[in-house]
Amino acid sequence: MRNPRDFGAPLAVGAPTPLLEIPFPPSRMIHFLDASNEKMVAKVPDIAKKTDILLGNLEDAVPVDRKEAAREGLVTVGQTYDLGETQLWTRVNSLDSPWVLDDLLRLVGAIGNRLDVIMVPKVEGAWDIHYVDRLLAQLEARFNVERPILVHAILETALGVANLEEIAAASPRMQGMSFGPADLAASRRMKTTRVGGGHPGYVSLSDPDGDNPRVTAQQDLWHYSIARMVDACAATGILPFYGPFGDISDDEGCEAQFRAAFLLGCVGAWSLHPKQIAIAKKVFSPDPDEVRFAKRVIEAIPDGRGVHMLDGKMQDDATWKQCKVMVSLAELLAKKDPELAEAYGFEPATA
Ligand SMILES: CC(=O)SCCNC(=O)CCNC(=O)[C@H](O)C(C)(C)COP(=O)(O)OP(=O)(O)OC[C@H]1O[C@@H](n2cnc3c(N)ncnc32)[C@H](O)[C@@H]1OP(=O)(O)O
Ligand SMILES: O=CC(=O)O
Numbered sequence: 001m002r003n004p005r006d007f008g009a010p011l012a013v014g015a016p017t018p019l020l021e022i023p024f025p026p027s028r029m030i031h032f033l034d035a036s037n038e039k040m041v042a043k044v045p046d047i048a049k050k051t052d053i054l055l056g057n058l059e060d061a062v063p064v065d066r067k068e069a070a071r072e073g074l075v076t077v078g079q080t081y082d083l084g085e086t087q088l089w090t091r092v093n094s095l096d097s098p099w100v101l102d103d104l105l106r107l108v109g110a111i112g113n114r115l116d117v118i119m120v121p122k123v124e125g126a127w128d129i130h131y132v133d134r135l136l137a138q139l140e141a142r143f144n145v146e147r148p149i150l151v152h153a154i155l156e157t158a159l160g161v162a163n164l165e166e167i168a169a170a171s172p173r174m175q176g177m178s179f180g181p182a183d184l185a186a187s188r189r190m191k192t193t194r195v196g197g198g199h200p201g202y203v204s205l206s207d208p209d210g211d212n213p214r215v216t217a218q219q220d221l222w223h224y225s226i227a228r229m230v231d232a233c234a235a236t237g238i239l240p241f242y243g244p245f246g247d248i249s250d251d252e253g254c255e256a257q258f259r260a261a262f263l264l265g266c267v268g269a270w271s272l273h274p275k276q277i278a279i280a281k282k283v284f285s286p287d288p289d290e291v292r293f294a295k296r297v298i299e300a301i302p303d304g305r306g307v308h309m310l311d312g313k314m315q316d317d318a319t320w321k322q323c324k325v326m327v328s329l330a331e332l333l334a335k336k337d338p339e340l341a342e343a344y345g346f347e348p349a350t351a
């Protein structure tokens with residue numbers, strides 16, 4: 001066990017001091033980009049204005065013969081483009097792959113002061129985070145990185161899900177987790193070829209009712225694990241995200257999957273295609289009607305104490321805290337987006 005008094009100390013001489021509180025800027029969508037693809041890179045200035053997080057993907061979906069080009073393309077993005085307030089992340093190759101060591105060495109060396117977060121795929125336990133934690137500290141010290149690069153784990157193996165509480169608490173560098181339904185389905189031997197979303201075979205069936213047809217309703221394949229991820233993240237002060245929705249043609253399905261994650265507590269989701277950015281923005285920005293109601297509750301109970309009635313609904317200390325969650329998120333997003341500020345009824349000056 002690590003000495004708890006050392007938890008906030010750098011793991012290498014000369015590395016920046018770890019953050020004990022994880023920053024929470026707008027994080028509604030992590031937009032995936034293959035930086036070996038020149039057409040995608042050409043869109044960076046435009047996409048950076050629309051997305052909260054831009055991620056240079058080096059792992060799955062990048063062919064083996066383009067791994068180095070994707071890495072170098074991301075270096076170029078980090079060195080040449082002004083992304084404004086948009087965060088720059090990467091997803092490196094998995095820890096057992098032949099590429100990850102060079103991914104980390106090259107990226108921290110070349111754009112260590114630009115990279116906000118490194119997403120690590122297929123994390124199975126705290127030991128994976130400990131390895132990355134120490135290596136990043138050594139690289140930060142070597143390359144004079146001024147602020148700690150944070151680490152984000154993808155939860156996409158059965159063992160990773162079994163160990164998610166330990167993963168969340170493994171290091172002060174842990175920024176959050178993403179739920180990866182594709183690799184997780186394979187790891188669990190689930191019988192679905194879809195990337196996220198429901199399945200017509202996973203249903204509950206109403207009881208027999210004479211000759212009347214029995215009713216079925218699709219169930220959520222992912223509810224248990226996403227809820228566990230949200231608890232582990234909230235318990236340790238880090239941020240949970242839903243991962244990919246692979247049917248790019250099904251906007252409605254994507255929206256439903258994102259919304260289920262949002263309601264359970266996720267702060268954002270991945271966008272694989274530019275059109276999923278708008279879906280994530282719609283879903284992960286709280287609904288203006290809910291925000292207006294939450295503001296009324298806070299105004300009606302300024303000290304957050306006691307019991308009150310509003311529109312026939314009981315309000316007390318707990319509902320006040322629920323409303324604070326909603327309004328705080330709305331305030332954060334309104335600072336970035338004047339249209340949202342108006343929809344939420346915030347004064348432009350305070351937005
Ligand atoms: C399970 C997992 O690990 S998921 C994470 C890994 N997967 C990924 O990162 C996939 C990222 N996304 C993509 O590669 C692509 O969006 C695909 C393959 C899914 C679809 O690509 P296409 O068939 O080319 O889509 P489409 O024809 O609609 O593209 C329209 C335009 O958007 C561009 N585009 C597509 N995806 C992206 C993207 N993620 N970022 C920026 N631009 C994009 C295309 O280059 C195309 O540009 P053009 O109009 O100048 O020709
Ligand atoms: O990497 C994501 C996944 O779903 O697998």
Ligand SMILES: [Mg+2]
Nearest residue numbers: 060156180183
């Ligand atoms: Mg995966």
